[in-house]
Amino acid sequence: NAGVTQTPKFQVLKTGQSMTLQCAQDMNHEYMSWYRQDPGMGLRLIHYSVGAGITDQGEVPNGYNVSRSTTEDFPLRLLSAAPSQTSVYFCASSYSRGMNYGYTFGSGTRLTVV
C-alpha cells in the first residue's frame, strides 16, 4: 500500500522551462489537491479535484495547470517556470464523503527555479 507517491523528489529548473510534477494515489480517494509550502506562509492550495474529469482553482493557481483523467493520477504542470515558483510542493488525497476527511500527503517535491 503505497499511499500518495510524488515524483520527482528534487528538481532544478531554469526560468521559462516547463515541467510536470507527478502524483499518484492507490487508496481510491475521490479528492486530490496540490499545495505549495513556503516559509511563514503555511500550505497554500494551488488546484484541487473532486473526481476524475473535474478540477478547480485554489488560492494560488496562476502559472500552474492540472488535469484528472483517472482517479489515481493528478499531475501538476508548470507552464513557464519563474523564480517565485521555488517552493516545496505537496500532493494530498482524501475521501470526499462520509466522516473520514483526513488527508494523506505525499512526501513532497522540492523545486528550485534559477
Next chain:
Amino acid sequence: QQQVKQSPQSLIVQKGGISIINCAYENTAFDYFPWYQQFPGKGPALLIAIRPDVSEKKEGRFTISFNKSAKQFSLHIMDSQPGDSATYFCAAKGKTGGGNKLTFGTGTQLKVEL
C-alpha cells in the same frame, strides 16, 4: 486571504511540559478542524481532528479544545517529548462546495528541549 490564523510561529518547551498552539478562524461555515504534524523532509500527517459540536477531543497526550462562540481552537500536547519536535498546522474545512478543501494556518515550529 488568511482565514485561519495560527500562533505562535515558534515555541520552545521543556521536556515534560505542556505545549499549546492556538488557531482562530473567521468563516463560520467551517465544519471540521484537523491538526497536522510535519517532520523535516516529510509531508504533513493527520494528528487529531474535531467537529464543532464537540468542545474537546483527546487522543493520548494530544487534546484539541474548541470554542465555537470565540471561533478558536487549540492543540495541547501534554508531557511534551523531544520526539514531538515538529511543525504543527491547524486547518479548517468548509461545509459546502469545494469537496474536501482545507484552509491551513501558517504553522508552528515546536522544539522540545531536554
